[in-house]
Amino acid sequence: MRTPKRTKPKTDFGIEVRVFTAQTGMTVKELAEAAGVKYTTLVETTTGRCAGHQLIPIVRSFMADYQKRMGV
Numbered sequence: 001m002r003t004p005k006r007t008k009p010k011t012d013f014g015i016e017v018r019v020f021t022a023q024t025g026m027t028v029k030e031l032a033e034a035a036g037v038k039y040t041t042l043v044e045t046t047t048g049r050c051a052g053h054q055l056i057p058i059v060r061s062f063m064a065d066y067q068k069r070m071g072v
Helices: 012-024 029-035 038-045 055-069
Strands: none
Touching: 012 029, 012 038, 012 055, 029 038, 029 055, 038 055
């Protein structure tokens, strides 16, 4: 008997976000606020529920800048 899979798999971008938050100790909600994007849209983009063609470059740019500033 097969059990249903209840979690949504992460996209490649979703994995990038999780690695970034793990390295910095920042929550996804804090990341969304700091990057200036909506939290719900960010979460939906990490699970593949929305395209995020505008959101992904904004968040990636913020993550790269943050890592350069903090030396992560």
